Amino acid sequence: MPKLTPQMFAFLQAPQAESVLLRLYTQALKQNRQMFFHFLPKIFKLLGKGLDWTGENESFYEDKYIPIAPRQGKFLYMQALASGAKNIVEFGTSYGISTLYLAAAAKRNGGRVITCEYLPHKAAAARKHFQEACLADYIELREGDALETLKDLAICPDFVLLDGWPDLVFPVFKLLEPNLADRAVIAVDDVEGFSPAMQDYLDYVRRPENGYISSTLKPYKALEYTVKTGNHTEKVV
Secondary structure: OOOOOOOHHHHOOOOOHHHHHHHHHHHHHOOOOHHHHHHHHHHHHHOOOOOOOOOHHHHHHHHHHOOOOOHHHHHHHHHHHHOOOOOEEOOOOOHHHHHHHHHHHHHHHEEEEEEOOOHHHHHHHHHHHHHOOHHHHHHHEEEEOOOHOOOOOOOOOOOOEEOHHHHHHHHHHHHHHHHOOOOOOEEOOOOHHHHHHHHHHHHHOOOOOOOOEEEEEOOOOOOEEEEEEEOOOOOOO
């Protein structure tokens, strides 16, 4: 991650949100040393395979930020703004960093963000950050299992960020898929770092006959950027 400066967030033109983002990224950086030493003994095992997303690591991540990089946040903000997204859905709130970018775009577009977080302490912290950033009115945070909290949405999502537990990316996507708006954008963070856990999702959206066009972009870490084309081809048995 590049050196943090207030100017990195000035494009938002929202002083409170900019201040909160700078503070949260600063706190996240302090965890990098701990992350480095956690994975150092496993580095050779992980080379070419991506991270081993197991129950052993689950407790380690419970207090970790693991946010999208500022460059990625800016990119997602720009894309949501340019597409006029009003019904934004996020899987994986964590402490709310990525949500703030999406909510800033939703505010300008006249929309809102529905986001979900499984861990109560992270959800509570995120709500506090949303208030501090003066964006709480544009965010609905649903606490609990995403496969339950994102059921029966009364909207057609036009912009989706899947940035939660990697093993759940594809199940959550399939839950949302029937209601996706035409030309909806779906972004998935760090698909190279966690690629084994996301392979089913990647295989699906990279097949044009499933009604999507998808590409891996690198505004910082690998981001899978997918657009629903609606050109779904029915398979003949």
